[in-house]
Amino acid sequence: MVQTALIMLGVGIFAGIAGSILGIGGGMIITPILTLGMGLDIKYAIGASIIAVIATSSGSTIAYLRDNVLNLRVAMFLEIATTIGAISGALLTGVLDPKYLYLLFGALLVFSGWNMYRKLRRGQEVLQRVEPDKIATKLKLNGSYFDKAEMKDVDYQVENVPAGFAVMYGAGVASGLLGIGSGAFKVMAMDTFMKMPLKPSSSTSNLMMGVTAAASATVYFFNGSILPSIAVPMALGILVGAVIGSRIMQVLPARWIRIVFIPIILYIGLQMLFKGLGVHFL
Amino acid sequence: MADKQPATAREMAEVETIIGRILQVGVIVSAIIMTIGLVLFLVTGTSGYPGTTIPLRMGAILLGTLQFKPYAIMMLGTYCLILTPVLRVIVSIYAFYKERDHLYVWITTTVLIILLVALVIGVHK
Numbered sequence: 001m002v003q004t005a006l007i008m009l010g011v012g013i014f015a016g017i018a019g020s021i022l023g024i025g026g027g028m029i030i031t032p033i034l035t036l037g038m039g040l041d042i043k044y045a046i047g048a049s050i051i052a053v054i055a056t057s058s059g060s061t062i063a064y065l066r067d068n069v070l071n072l073r074v075a076m077f078l079e080i081a082t083t084i085g086a087i088s089g090a091l092l093t094g095v096l097d098p099k100y101l102y103l104l105f106g107a108l109l110v111f112s113g114w115n116m117y118r119k120l121r122r123g124q125e126v127l128q129r130v131e132p133d134k135i136a137t138k139l140k141l142n143g144s145y146f147d148k149a150e151m152k153d154v155d156y157q158v159e160n161v162p163a164g165f166a167v168m169y170g171a172g173v174a175s176g177l178l179g180i181g182s183g184a185f186k187v188m189a190m191d192t193f194m195k196m197p198l199k200p201s202s203s204t205s206n207l208m209m210g211v212t213a214a215a216s217a218t219v220y221f222f223n224g225s226i227l228p229s230i231a232v233p234m235a236l237g238i239l240v241g242a243v244i245g246s247r248i249m250q251v252l253p254a255r256w257i258r259i260v261f262i263p264i265i266l267y268i269g270l271q272m273l274f275k276g277l278g279v280h281f282l
Numbered sequence: 283m284a285d286k287q288p289a290t291a292r293e294m295a296e297v298e299t300i301i302g303r304i305l306q307v308g309v310i311v312s313a314i315i316m317t318i319g320l321v322l323f324l325v326t327g328t329s330g331y332p333g334t335t336i337p338l339r340m341g342a343i344l345l346g347t348l349q350f351k352p353y354a355i356m357m358l359g360t361y362c363l364i365l366t367p368v369l370r371v372i373v374s375i376y377a378f379y380k381e382r383d384h385l386y387v388w389i390t391t392t393v394l395i396i397l398l399v400a401l402v403i404g405v406h407k
Contacts, residue, residue, distance in 0.1 A: 002324055051360060058309050058366040065302035072298055076374065076390050083396040090403060139385070143294075210367035211393070215400035217364045221357075224338055228356035229323065232316045235363060239313055 005233040007038075012237020015052055019238070020060035020245030021252070022261055023202030024183035025053035025209050026238065028268060040230065047225030048234055050217045053183070055235045057210030059242025060203070067250060070203035071143045074158065074190065078168045082186070082212045085172020090216070092177055102276030105174055105185070108167070109269030112188040116262050120255065135161040145200050148250040156197050164194035175212050183209050184268050187261070198254045198261075203246070297377040304373045308366040316359030323352035330354060371397060 011033055019026035027049035034045040064070040136142055136158040144155040158164075171185030186205035190196040196204075220226060249257065323329060329336075330351025337343045337354050343361070346354025371394050378386040 001327065005320065005324060051363065054363055054367060058305060058363065058370075061370070062302055062306045062309065065298045065305070068295060068298060072294060072301070072374070073386060076386060076393060079371075079393045080389065080396065083393060083400060087396065087400050087403060090400070207370075211371060211397060214364055214367040215397060218401050221361060221364060222338055224336055226336070226357070226360055228319070228336065228353050228360065229329070231360060232320050232323075232356045235360065236313060236316055236320065239309060 001229070004229065008230055008233040009237040012052070012055075012234040012239075013241040013244075014237075015234075016056055016059060016238035016241020016243075017245035017248065018241075019052070019056035019183070020206060020242040021202070021249040021257060022183075022264065023187045023205035023209075024264070025049070025213070026056050027053060027183075028264075030234070034230070040227075043225050044227045044230060047220045047227065048231045050213050050220050051226060051231045051235050052238055053213040054210050054217060055238035056242050057206050057208075057213070059239040060246035061207045061210070063243065063246035063250075064203040064206065067146070067148075069145045069199055069250060070207050071141070071145075071158075071196070071200050072207075073139065074141050074143070074194075074196070074200075075204045075207045077139055077141065078165065078186075078189070079208055079211055081165045081168035082172035082175075082182075082208060083215065085169040085174075086176035086212050086215055087172075088169075089173040089176020089178075092173070096177070098178060099276050099278075101174065101178060102272045104276075105170065105178075106269050106272030106274075106276055108170070109184060109188065109265050109272065112192045113262050113266040113269055115192045116258055116265065120258050120262065132157055133159045133161065143200065145197075147199065147254070149253045154197060156200070157195075159195045160193050164189045167193055172212060176216065182212055184265050188265070198257055199249065202249065202257065206246075293381045293383065297374070297381055297383075300377045300380075301370060301373050305366060305370050308362070308369050312359050312362035312366065314359075315362060316356060319352050319355030319357075319359055322350065322355060326352060328352065368394075368397060368401075 015026035015029045018029060030049040030052045031045045034040040034048055035042055141158040144153055147154050167185065167189035171182050171189060174185060175182035183205055186208055187201050190201035190204060191198055330346060330353050337346050337357055343354050343357050347358050371390060375387055375390045375394065378390055
């Protein structure tokens with residue numbers, strides 16, 4: 001019992017650090033460890049990973065808010081899309097064949113991975129357009145953050161708000177219907193489509209994930225998917241990990257974060273494509 | 283909406299500070315409750331419930347917490363953690379209101395309403 005708690009605490013710290021730096025929920029880290037590594041029922045693994053998403057989100061957001069990394073307006077505006085998407089996803093369960101969603105979202109993620117690779121090759125992280133985007137200006141979405149790696153304020157402009165909104169709606173549907181990949185989609189919507197720098201994208205994704213997950217977490221909480229002996233030590237570990245990770249992220253060069261992010265997003269994308277084609281792998 | 287641009291950055295910093303503090307309190311409270319439950323669970327070596335039973339109804343969880351049943355306290359802490367993002371949205375409405383950013387008061391209120399609809403759908407699913 002003590003051993004299990006310690007393992008879960010350790011897994012949590014690891015998942016919390018990784019999740020808070022990359023802006024992903026950590027479900028893809030937690031679920032395989034619990035099901036394959038510890039032989040836990042998938043029902044409890046899903047319950048634990050939804051708690052993991054909330055713990056990562058709330059734990060890291062404290063530092064990201066204080067240090068002004070995330071973009072609160074972007075988060076609030078896009079949360080309209082993710083929450084409506086999450087409800088649609090929940091209502092569409094059983095109506096829509098998940099196969100096509102896996103194919104669509106998988107292809108989107110692979111595209112985004114390729115796009116990020118191109119950004120990496122270009123070497124330039126921040127884009128400033130001469131002509132500011134009308135919708136972004138009207139919604140006051142353009143922002144700035146202090147980059148602790150470069151020790152300077154980075155001003156950025158937000159573009160393609162409708163496209164970002166649409167992808168966020170898709171992210172909501174995906175998390176409501178498939179229960180996966182919502183963090184990766186959120187980073188993709190902001191980084192690839194709305195041309196935000198990676199650090200605000202990742203930290204804003206972290207903030208938003210918690211809200212999307214809170215809705216579905218209530219379902220899992222009351223239907224008995226949360227196993228306290230697993231979920232509680234893991235959540236405590238994640239809170240510690242997320243507090244550490246949200247500090248590490250700010251001093252890491254954005255380039256390094258992108259280098260770690262690309263294989264992960266490609267992996268999730270390929271995994272979804274294969275799932276859509278009916279082939280299963282880890 | 284017609285407010286001056288330079289004020290936006292300072293305003294956001296204030297809004298973020300308020301939300302950050304409240305969120306921090308929420309996270310610390312849930313962490314403390316979960317830790318108490320976990321320590322009690324590990325020290326007593328029992329969940330406080332027969333077999334693999336987990337208390338699921340709010341009444342059972344609160345009653346169990348008063349009886350110092352480890353699983354009840356752990357579930358209560360987990361529930362508080364689940365509520366922290368909702369708390370964050372509610373505080374945001376207040377913070378935007380205080381800074382007279384009416385556009386974002388509406389946007390955030392919309393998010394809260396959709397979220398509450400989702401919670402209701404979730405409970406009845």
